[in-house]
Amino acid sequence: MNLNTMIPGINTIQKKTSKGRKKIEIKTIEKESTRQVTFSKRRTGLFKKASELCVLTGCQLAVLVHSPGGRIFAFGHPSADVIVDRYVNGTVTNNACKSDESSSSSLSSSSSSSSNQKVMNEFNQHYVKVSKQLEIEKREREMIEESKDAKNRGVGWYDESIEEMKVDELELYLYSLVELKRKVLLRADDLMISRKTPNLLMGCSNLFDHVGGNDDDGMGPPPAGVFGT
């Protein structure tokens, strides 16, 4: 790449203006300005990577970033909303509470919240099918399976006084909870045999030559920067 480094002794060919990239630890950057710059650069890089993944493999994805300043950046293919919507639905996160709320206060979302119910029903039906298959499979597993502390801390659990939990505990709790829930769902997904409709992807090429822009994370109004593929 660089003769100056390849061949010692001739590094005086030209005065270099940079000491080059340095390795950094992955820990919170203290210096405000540096952190800001890094945020910009890396967010751009992340979006680019996401875009490439989309194009190369034909998958659909979304990236949502909340800057420390509260600004929201999003990238999605075919669109952030579509992906998010599917995630929310497919994740069964919807309980009475949620769907209730979405129909009333979600003025910003232009997505199909009306079809949510339908999708949910589909999912549930699917789930039943999946469950049956799981039942069959379980028998096989049973043999290999053994005393596995399946209910590692926190499973069995829940009725405790949530109201009294401290914030830390609560959030930690929620966190692991969400993770757990996902595992369950993924497990179910693994057994789904259904094939989804071939995805007709909408998208543009990679147009990230200018996503950077001004990433002022100070304060001010909360304009959301949303990128659609």
Add this chain to the structure above:
Amino acid sequence: MNLNTMIPGINTIQKKTSKGRKKIEIKTIEKESTRQVTFSKRRTGLFKKASELCVLTGCQLAVLVHSPGGRIFAFGHPSADVIVDRYVNGTVTNNACKSDESSSSSLSSSSSSSSNQKVMNEFNQHYVKVSKQLEIEKREREMIEESKDAKNRGVGWYDESIEEMKVDELELYLYSLVELKRKVLLRADDLMISRKTPNLLMGCSNLFDHVGGNDDDGMGPPPAGVFGT
């Protein structure tokens, strides 16, 4: 970086076993197997980048990936759901369906945005702390659980106990989780103040058709799942 290419003529120093990385076009990969491998690698890379961005800049983000096979992969800090919820709702997650708690925080959503900003920042910082705790905890569990992924660092894998669960358990489990999560979220809502964010969506214009009708369901590594930060 390679003398063999830098200096013609001495490329016989040693026979290498690989031709190394080649430049590729960012265009849908035709070959099925290659596409899957790429999907795996790049998805992992994307998640890692996302994780680094979180840690380095203290931002919150989520990455949702829908493989062509319909599988969902997600990464989020503090959790995919939290980020998604905030993206979708834009406002306080949901005061609409409170149970027994007083609706003390619902009003704050209409307060001055600068005030909210401050609270949000505090909230974010708090989450960072919490997540770090969680990370430690995870690591511990990881070690106890298994250490087969010595090379797969930075990316936590899910625990397989779920795999072994029986259907009934699974179903009950999921049910409880959903219910519990609702409770936790309700409680959490009283502790967090979100800002309303405009949801501007830029749709994309060009369409590109998906090549190859085989949307095989085999994308990605085994039921990997949600990564927490």
Add this chain to the structure above:
DNA sequence: CACTATAAATAAGA
């Protein structure tokens, strides 16, 4: 913001 030297990610192979 442009640039350079270096660190990382990753396309091909085995």
Add this chain to the structure above:
DNA sequence: TCTTATTTATAGTG
């Protein structure tokens, strides 16, 4: 999977 050779991404600087 694991390795290797390259291509990319970027930390530091001007």
